[in-house]
Amino acid sequence: MMAMISCILKTTHKIFLAFLLTLAVTFGAQAQGESEQAEIATKGVEPGSTEGAETGSADPAVIDAGAALFKNNCAVCHSAGSDVIVGPGLKGVTGRRSESWLVSWIKNSQALIQSGDADAVAVYNEYNKQAMPSFAFSDDEIKSILAYIDAQANVAAAVPTTVAGPEGTTPGENIGTDAIGAVGGYLDIILVVLIVVLIVLVVTLLLISSLLKNYLNKNRELTEDDKEVVNQRFDFSKVYKSKAVRTLVMLIFVVVLLDLALGKVMGIGIQEGYAPKQPIAFSHKLHAGEHQIDCNYCHTTVYESKSASIPSANICMNCHSQIKKESPEIQKIYTAIERNKPIEWVRIHNLPDLAYFNHSQHTQVGGVECQTCHGPIEEMDVVYQYSSLTMGWCIDCHRETPLNTEGNEYYDNLVKLHEASSKGAFTVASNGGTECSKCHY
Incomplete structure (x- = not known):
């Protein structure tokens, strides 16, 4: 009888621990599933894509x-x-x-x-x-x-x-994500049912254990050893008094402290996420995103010069001489023009003076898209520094980015030498893109 009681108590403890573990795994899987559904739902044809559409007879x-x-x-x-x-x-x-x-x-x-x-x-x-x-x-x-x-x-x-759905659906209806959402809903119901069953099972076992304890304590003559087994309680003081537990907690504390300190030290001088307040509330999401104004229209030298120019007030007035003239923000442009003073935009992307960077070399020659370094600029109401712009970040890009050498005789001998000594792609690094003098001279 005592062996059975002891087995029931141990089983109850194990099921309770399994219940807690199941909860953790369940909610973790549910969160992951929701994030995957959100990722799938946001995937689609990029703005301006002609995938699946006819473009006429033009080349x-x-x-x-x-x-x-x-x-x-x-x-x-x-x-x-x-x-x-x-x-x-x-x-x-x-x-x-x-x-x-x-x-x-x-x-x-x-x-x-x-x-x-x-x-x-x-x-x-x-x-x-x-x-x-x-x-x-x-x-x-x-x-x-x-x-x-x-x-x-x-x-x-x-x-x-472009989307063929089952009967009863309207053109353009997102069948795939709806189906995924329905499956996710069924999984949520199943998980809730399992959790309820586990809760009922744990409560039932605890009630049985309590009834057996009361029955044995009142109706049976128990030895001291039997009483100790029946009335045993978990002593939490033994846990925090344990040397092993204290050592483990101390190690975790030291590791976390070192990680925080290292993160702060390594982050010195990195302005990732920097989003200063500008003198005029200009939205790239509205202009570059919704209206699809090309970056080159405002930043006129981004393909031609070492630096991407800051747009002058007259560029703004090409549109705003007719559009939203009464807006308080647009009136700031008029004020700057009347006073013959430039708009004092706050620079966001700053490189140290010791580093040389050429915009046109990357955008015009290298064909690098603006979003590669500046992130989804067309989605930003307030522009912020998207990339870290550290030396390691630049070098990694140079090591991974292959050069387009087709039709350029300058690279012919270099490509032959590279192919003779390496099986990898001919990257920027293969052409001296990681040499110190490339950026520091």
Whole structure:
């Protein structure tokens, strides 16, 4: 009988510990599952992607060239869809106007208006007589822009039919993530049921153990040894008085303290996450994200110079001479212009004077995207330093980034020498990108 009681008590303790472990694993798995569902739900076709859509008969290279011209020159005033920004949305413009008229209008809209062209005058008057800048584009360049606009219209038309769902679903409905969510809901129900069963089981065993203790204490003559077994209690004082436990706690404390101290020391001079308050509340999420204004439109030297320029007030006024003129933030631009003083933007990304960095070498020659170093800038209401910008961070990038050597005779002999001595890719480091004098001279 006593052996059975002892076994029940031990079993109860084991089940209780298993219950606690199950809770920890359950909630950990649930949290991981939710994060994976969120990750899957946020995955999709990138903005501007033409995946799964028809782009017409135009050469993809022509469309790409037109996309670059449009984003750098036109997107600040026009959308490729139906939205009106400063000027009209350009969706379907090739169907409304002839190609020769569009070429003349884009090259020199004022000349076309002054010639008395009825359509040109009508557009000019409809949009508050806002003069469109003249562009020194060739006919082929203008045609590439028009090809891009047509391709974007085809993409928009194809989006509702790209996802084939079961009957009863609407075009564009996200069937995959809904199904994942339903499965996750069933798993949550199963986990809750298991937890309830475990709780009931533990409570039942504790009640049985208590009843048996009372029965034995009242109705049986027990020896001292038996009483000790029946009425045994867990002594928590033995745990914290144990030398092993104290040693373990002390080691954990020392390790945590060293980790915190090392993190603080290694973080000296690193401004990752730095987000200063700017003199004007400018949102990159609105401009670069929603309106898709190309970075090069405001930072005009990012592909041409050692430094990416800070946009001047007149660049802002290209749009805000017509848009939201009464906004308190826009009025700050007007004030700066009236006082003939530059807007005092606060610099965010600072490199030490001892390090040489060339923007154009990375963006123009290397083809590095802005987001590689600056993060998802098109999603930031307030810009912050995304990357650590440490020497180790730069060197790791140079070690991992392969160089595009195709069609460049400068690299021919270097690539041959590299292939003769190494099986790895020809990276920036292979071309001296990790030498000290590359950045420090």
